[in-house]
Structures are given as C-alpha cells and as structure tokens.
Amino acid sequence: MTAETLGWGIVGLGRIAGTQIAPAIGELPGHELAAVASRDQGRAEAFAKQHGAAAAYDSYPALLADPAVGAVYIATPNSLHAEQVIAAAAAGKHVLCDKPLATSLAAGEEAAAACAAAGTQLGLMFQTRRHQGMAEIHQALASGQLGQVVAVQLEMSGGRTLLSGWRTDPSLAGIGTVNNIAVHAYDLLRFLLDAEVTEVTAMLGTEAGLQLDTIALALLRFGTGTLAYVNANQSVPKPYDDLVIYGTQGRITGRNVTRPDRDGWIRFETGDSAQELQVSSAGAYRRTIADFGAAVAAGQPPSPSGTDGLRSIEVSQAVAESARSRRTIVLA
Numbered sequence: 657m658t659a660e661t662l663g664w665g666i667v668g669l670g671r672i673a674g675t676q677i678a679p680a681i682g683e684l685p686g687h688e689l690a691a692v693a694s695r696d697q698g699r700a701e702a703f704a705k706q707h708g709a710a711a712a713y714d715s716y717p718a719l720l721a722d723p724a725v726g727a728v729y730i731a732t733p734n735s736l737h738a739e740q741v742i743a744a745a746a747a748g749k750h751v752l753c754d755k756p757l758a759t760s761l762a763a764g765e766e767a768a769a770a771c772a773a774a775g776t777q778l779g780l781m782f783q784t785r786r787h788q789g790m791a792e793i794h795q796a797l798a799s800g801q802l803g804q805v806v807a808v809q810l811e812m813s814g815g816r817t818l819l820s821g822w823r824t825d826p827s828l829a830g831i832g833t834v835n836n837i838a839v840h841a842y843d844l845l846r847f848l849l850d851a852e853v854t855e856v857t858a859m860l861g862t863e864a865g866l867q868l869d870t871i872a873l874a875l876l877r878f879g880t881g882t883l884a885y886v887n888a889n890q891s892v893p894k895p896y897d898d899l900v901i902y903g904t905q906g907r908i909t910g911r912n913v914t915r916p917d918r919d920g921w922i923r924f925e926t927g928d929s930a931q932e933l934q935v936s937s938a939g940a941y942r943r944t945i946a947d948f949g950a951a952v953a954a955g956q957p958p959s960p961s962g963t964d965g966l967r968s969i970e971v972s973q974a975v976a977e978s979a980r981s982r983r984t985i986v987l988a
C-alpha cells in the first residue's frame with residue numbers, strides 16, 4: 657500500500673458488498689481492499705480470497721484495529737449502522753456507510769457527531785445521484801432552463817422483490833421499502849432540486865405475512881415550492897423506474913433511470929428544442945467510492961455526506977409518521 661492508496665475495510669459481507677462494493681474498490685486505482693469482517697471466520701476468508709482482501713477477521717473490532725484500514729464501508733443490517741460508524745470514528749477511520757445512516761434520528765446524530773469529534777469523514781452510499789444523466793439534470797435545473805420547477809414524479813422499484821431475511825425484522829430494518837428503496841429517491845430529489853423537504857404526506861402498504869411496508873407513496877413539498885410524488889415499491893413487477901420533472905418552461909422525462917445497472921434515456925424539452933440522452937446507471941457505486949476517496953484525500957466532507965444521511969432519516973421518519981398518524985408532517 658502506498659501513502660496515496662486508501663485501504664478499505666468492509667463489514668457486512670452480504671449481497672451489496674459482494675456484488676458491487678468489493679468489485680468497485682478492486683477496479684479503482686488508489687483504492688485497495690485491506691480487510692473484511694464477518695461474524696464467521698470462514699465467510700470472511702472466502703470473501704477475502706474472492707475479492708483480494710489482505711486480511712479476514714471474524715470481528716469488527718479486529719478489523720478496526722488493522723492499521724492498513726483507512727476507511728470502512730458498512731453494509732450490515734440497518735440498525736447496526738450507527739454503532740458501527742461510532743466505533744469506526746473512535747478508531748480514527750473514515751466511514752462510507754450504506755443507507756440508512758441509522759434507524760432513528762437520534763442514533764444518526766450521535767454517529768455524525770462521533771465522526772465530527774474524531775475528525776474523520778462520513779459519507780453515505782446514495783449512489784443514485786451518480787447515475788449517468790443526473791448531473792446533466794441537476795445542471796439544467798440549476799441553470800433555470802426549465803423555469804420554475806413545479807412538480808416531479810418518480811417511480812423507484814426493483815420489481816416484485818418482497819422483503820426477506822433481516823429486512824422483515826423491524827428491530828434490524830427499521831422501516832421496510834422506505835429504507836430499502838425510497839431513501840434513494842428522497843436523496844436524489846434533494847440533490848436534483850438543491851432543496852430540502854418541508855412537508856410530507858404519505859401512505860404505506862404491506863402484504864400478508866409481513867409487518868413492514870412494501871410500498872411507500874409519498875407527496876413531498878420542498879422549500880422551493882416544488883411538489884413531488886414518489887412511488888417506491890417492492891410489490892409490483894415491470895417497473896418503468898421513470899422520472900418526470902415539470903417546469904414552467906419545459907420538462908425533463910427519464911425512463912429506466914432511477915435504479916442501478918439499467919440502460920435508459922432522458923429527454924430534455926424546453927421551448928422548441930428537444931434533446932435525448934441514452935444513459936446507463938452502471939458504475940454509480942464505483943463513482944461514489946472514487947469521489948469519497950477524493951474527498952478524504954482533500955480533507956473535505958464527501959457528497960453525499962453525513963448531513964445528507966441525517967436529512968434522509970428526517971424525511972423517512974416523516975413518511976412513516978405521516979402514514980401512521982394519517983397527517984401531513986411539517987419538517988423544520
């Protein structure tokens with residue numbers, strides 16, 4: 657490892673770590689997989705062998721004690737994230753935490769405060785921001801090409817993929833589809849609109865045999881006045897995963913753009929002109945990791961940051977609270 661190389665430790669050797677994150681770290685120059693931790697030594701060793709990690713541990717504290725680990729990526733069940741962020745900060749490690757940062761705002765605030773106190777960087781894996789085409793949409797909105805953005809409509813779904821394993825357990829998952837999928841949509845809209853959510857009205861639905869939500873329909877009002885409708889679900893097949901942004905001077909329409917590893921298109925229509933981009937959402941995890949590494953090297957907060965993680969929890973909790981109380985929730 658050279659001084660410029662960021663050594664990664666991964667905890668939570670499940671699907672996302674194995675299919676996306678470890679391969680992305682392996683592909684990136686200046687990044688290497690230094691160590692992995694599982695609850696099971698055999699699993700840690702098998703994962704380390706498959707992905708070229710130098711060390712395999714059967715405990716997270718052992719991984720945190722490894723000096724080759726400069727940054728930790730956390731991909732355990734949701735309710736474990738905050739305490740693992742706090743432990744990483746105490747060990748002087750930077751953290752890229754997968755979403756959600758925590759299953760309560762108080763725990764998320766403690767985690768963010770621990771990183772701030774330790775002087776370590778905290779980033780969130782909200783990779784949807786880095787789908788191809790999102791930067792162009794952000795730029796088009798920021799430049800005023802669409803006039804005032806009146807409304808947004810967004811679908812985000814991986815198809816009918818009902819909850820299983822720890823995702824059915826409220827004590828590990830917190831909320832269901834809201835934490836699994838919708839958090840990406842809420843973060844994406846905050847990013848695209850450069851605005852915060854000020855009001856939430858939501859309904860959640862679930863299916864027989866499950867306690868947690870499998871569909872989350874939310875209406876959001878942003879500080880800029882933009883209204884958004886988000887349909888995040890794990891209930892129905894054949895999603896379009898589309899995005900429509902309605903401005904006073906035009907609209908942007910995207911198809912197959914809100915989920916990872918898809919090929920889609922984005923059409924910009926303003927005045928008499930129309931432009932269509934063919935886009936892919938592949939590579940977004942890798943770009944998020946690369947940008948996190950650059951931020952760490954520069955001593956700057958990454959984007960998405962711990963603060964984005966906290967804002968996201970506020971919106972998710974407001975969605976759950978609105979559905980529970982059948983009221984509109986006003987955010988500070």
Ligand SMILES: NC(=O)c1ccc[n+]([C@@H]2O[C@H](COP(=O)([O-])OP(=O)(O)OC[C@H]3O[C@@H](n4cnc5c(N)ncnc54)[C@H](OP(=O)(O)O)[C@@H]3O)[C@@H](O)[C@H]2O)c1
Nearest residue numbers: 668669670671672673694695731732733734754755781822
């Ligand atoms: N950004 C994204 O697009 C994205 C996509 C998918 C998932 N995620 C997030 O990543 C995290 C992991 O999701 P995943 O789909 O990879 O889950 P997963 O396949 O179930 O993996 C989670 C891993 O956590 C470890 N673990 C520790 N304590 C556990 C417990 N009590 N029960 C179950 N597993 C436990 C397990 O590894 P060991 O057995 O080796 O200890 C397990 O393999 C979640 O927070 C999820 O929200 C993000």
